[in-house]
Amino acid sequence: MKTIRNATILGLIFSAIAFPAIAQRTVESLPNGEYLLCENSPPTNNLLPRGQSCYQFTKIGDQIRGVFYRTATEELICVTGLVRNNTVFGEAATLVLGRYSQPMQISETERRNSFLYWQDNGYLQLRGQTILNVASTDRGQLNYTPWMLYHNARLDLSGFYVYPSRFMLNSLPNCQSIQ
Incomplete structure (x- = not known):
């Protein structure tokens, strides 16, 4: 009986080492650095x-x-x-695809709406939206590229897996310049 318990304990330890995403760890407890977390476990091949x-x-x-x-x-x-633990509390911004000849507007109702989900998976809740119209000139034509800003965002990363850095994307938008 003692041998079975030791084997079981060794199996649990091996599982925690081989599959670190399964071990009880929070995003908050991760050391400073760059990370990629995804909802499914990492693949064995190199394809995301x-x-x-x-x-x-x-x-x-x-x-x-x-x-x-x-x-x-x-x-x-x-x-x-x-x-905090596995949830990010803050702000969010997304680019509205396309260029517009006039600035986009948003109604008061849309600004004060209750939380809405980004996509349909329920991980990211957003509220308090406004629009930032970034003006640019192309061949003398004034254009606006709108960013939708959300002043209240909640991203729940519970159950997400830490991926190896080889899966990280190289070209991402510069979020720092928007918020």
């Missing part, structure tokens, strides 16, 4: 699974700044804030 939610970020103390996105799509949103 399509259609899953991921958050690539830099953590310094309890401050986090990064991009939440769905793999193999152009859907992404900058999320920055404070981390």
Whole structure:
């Protein structure tokens, strides 16, 4: 009986070492650095699974700044804030695709709405939206590129897995210049 218990304990220790995402750890407890967390466990090949939610970020103390996105799509949103356990509380910004000849407007109702979910997976809740219209000139034509800003964002990363750095994206938007 003693041998079975020791083997079981050794198996549990081996599992925690081989699969660190399974071990009880919070995003808040991660050391300062750059990370990629995704909703599914890392693949054994070098291909990032399509259609899953991921958050690539830099953590310094309890401050986090990064991009939440769905793999193999152009859907992404900058999320920055404070981390508590596995949840980021802060702000978010996303680019509205296209260029517009006039600044976009938003109604008071849209500004004060209750929390809405970004995508349909429930990880990211947003509220308090406004629009930042970034003006630019192209061949003498004034254009606006709108960013949708959310002054209240909550990103729940519970159950996400830490991925090796080889899966990190190289070209991400500069979220620091928007918020």
